[in-house]
Amino acid sequence: MMGAWIMSVVSVIVLTVLLELFMSEGETKKYIKGIMSVIVIGVVIAPLPGLLKKDIKLEDVFADQSDKHIREDKDYLYRIYVAQYAEKEKFIEKYLEERGIANAKVKINIYQFDDRIEVLNVLVSLEMAVITTTDKNININDTVYEAISKAVSISRELVIIYGKKL
Amino acid sequence: MKIKSWTFVMILLFAALSTIYMPYFEAAYAADNKEEEIKDNMNKEIDRRLNELDLSEFEIFFQRLEDENLKGVWQSLKDIIKGIINNEQKFTIQTLIQIVLNVFLKEMVKSLPSIITIIIIAILFGVFNGLSSGFAKDSTRNIIYIVCYGAIISILSYIIASSLITVKKTVDMLDNLMSLSFPILLTLTSALGGVNSAGIYQPVMTVMTTMMIKIINIMVIPLFIATVVFGMVGNLSSSIKLDKLTKTTKSLSEWTLGIVFSIFIGYITVQGIAGAAFDTVSIKSAKFALSSYVPILGGYLSEGFDLVLASCVIIKNALGLCSIILLFFIIAAPIIKLLVSVFALRIAASIIEPMSDEKISDMLFSTSKNLITLISILLGVSFLFFVIIMLIIATCNFGVI
Numbered sequence: 001m002m003g004a005w006i007m008s009v010v011s012v013i014v015l016t017v018l019l020e021l022f023m024s025e026g027e028t029k030k031y032i033k034g035i036m037s038v039i040v041i042g043v044v045i046a047p048l049p050g051l052l053k054k055d056i057k058l059e060d061v062f063a064d065q066s067d068k069h070i071r072e073d074k075d076y077l078y079r080i081y082v083a084q085y086a087e088k089e090k091f092i093e094k095y096l097e098e099r100g101i102a103n104a105k106v107k108i109n110i111y112q113f114d115d116r117i118e119v120l121n122v123l124v125s126l127e128m129a130v131i132t133t134t135d136k137n138i139n140i141n142d143t144v145y146e147a148i149s150k151a152v153s154i155s156r157e158l159v160i161i162y163g164k165k166l
Numbered sequence: 167m168k169i170k171s172w173t174f175v176m177i178l179l180f181a182a183l184s185t186i187y188m189p190y191f192e193a194a195y196a197a198d199n200k201e202e203e204i205k206d207n208m209n210k211e212i213d214r215r216l217n218e219l220d221l222s223e224f225e226i227f228f229q230r231l232e233d234e235n236l237k238g239v240w241q242s243l244k245d246i247i248k249g250i251i252n253n254e255q256k257f258t259i260q261t262l263i264q265i266v267l268n269v270f271l272k273e274m275v276k277s278l279p280s281i282i283t284i285i286i287i288a289i290l291f292g293v294f295n296g297l298s299s300g301f302a303k304d305s306t307r308n309i310i311y312i313v314c315y316g317a318i319i320s321i322l323s324y325i326i327a328s329s330l331i332t333v334k335k336t337v338d339m340l341d342n343l344m345s346l347s348f349p350i351l352l353t354l355t356s357a358l359g360g361v362n363s364a365g366i367y368q369p370v371m372t373v374m375t376t377m378m379i380k381i382i383n384i385m386v387i388p389l390f391i392a393t394v395v396f397g398m399v400g401n402l403s404s405s406i407k408l409d410k411l412t413k414t415t416k417s418l419s420e421w422t423l424g425i426v427f428s429i430f431i432g433y434i435t436v437q438g439i440a441g442a443a444f445d446t447v448s449i450k451s452a453k454f455a456l457s458s459y460v461p462i463l464g465g466y467l468s469e470g471f472d473l474v475l476a477s478c479v480i481i482k483n484a485l486g487l488c489s490i491i492l493l494f495f496i497i498a499a500p501i502i503k504l505l506v507s508v509f510a511l512r513i514a515a516s517i518i519e520p521m522s523d524e525k526i527s528d529m530l531f532s533t534s535k536n537l538i539t540l541i542s543i544l545l546g547v548s549f550l551f552f553v554i555i556m557l558i559i560a561t562c563n564f565g566v567i
Contacts, residue, residue: 002392020405
């Protein structure tokens, strides 16, 4: 902020000096000199209205300037999230196996926004699945949704179950 | 008859034995060399506490300091502390002045090449100006002036940049020193029973180390850079002058430093003395309670309490003095370096004034005045540190005063 102001004052003055140097004597030179001095005054006073208008909070003034240069490594974070959700998939598959649906395949699709990770949908493939329980009243959809909700908080519409031949 | 002879033999035996062992009989006196015993106990207590203190980080910081004068005299931090406790005089006034002179001359020699280059460029321009007044046009002279001015500015920027880097490094080192020594001193103060004082000094020190450094980095140093830059650019042409703007930014930075320092010093002095008064009363009342309400051993315990406190006080004061010695060695070299730069620039300005353009010598002189802001930053921070350490040494001497 301050650096920009200093640079602008310096560049305007250097410009003035060069113009003064390369212009030949005459009426034009005097007018140009006058205009350049007004521009110099304008540049010097420029930050003042900004300072006077808003309330200056102490935290903003002393905010650590070096934080601007710290950025998160998005790729690394994404890989971590993918690994985390792979673990959740395994957990859901194991849970389903315990509840009587063996060999189900779960895929959680995630998307990385700027500040968060969001689960787009959860695909459950029951093509190779086998019902191992002898309980006749098993409701596959409910069991699958219950398993998923234990690992991921997601609404029912985003859970897609396919391949049911059972 | 037999009994009588037995008695006679016993008496004879007794007489013979006492004659043999007579030289080994001594008079038994009550314990008399109390003073030496107490001194001995004290030294043992001090050594024990010194070994218990965790000074490893402080030791690492000490080893990293690259001062030959410091390292030549003391090899480790414990050396300094033991030397202070045993009252060894390692430095006389003469050796200190000698060290200062040596550093001064070394820095002078280092800064000579740049100063001589500046003087030569300015003199060349002055000679050209004087010789070419007949045949060269005004614009040619102006261009040559700008070129010479640009060359001088580039050399000057190197001097100013290196001074700024030195100041930043030194302020960082002072910050390190403060964050290493304050916790140990506060721990010792609390161990003495000065809980109120430690509670008052703790936030003050945290605020000081973070806020002071931030204020310097965010306000004072940018204002200093602005002052220097405007001083250089304002003397580029005689029609556009930035004298008053330069003076405004300079006074802004000086006032900021002055106001902030005064507020800090006033606050900690008042708070520190008040806190120490609380603690003195509480410790005195604890000792009174010990000696009055504990039967038989009360007085003995109360005096023993004094002994333990005294050893703590000695170590605390020794550590405080050690921090001040380190402080002196840290800031001595940078301040001398800055003084040499200021001095050299002024000499250059005075040499250039008679034979070259007055704007060049004006610029050099004003730059030298601006460098004094850097010296005041260093002096201010170290004085603040000094005041806090002195307060801790002077006000928390429970059991001794």
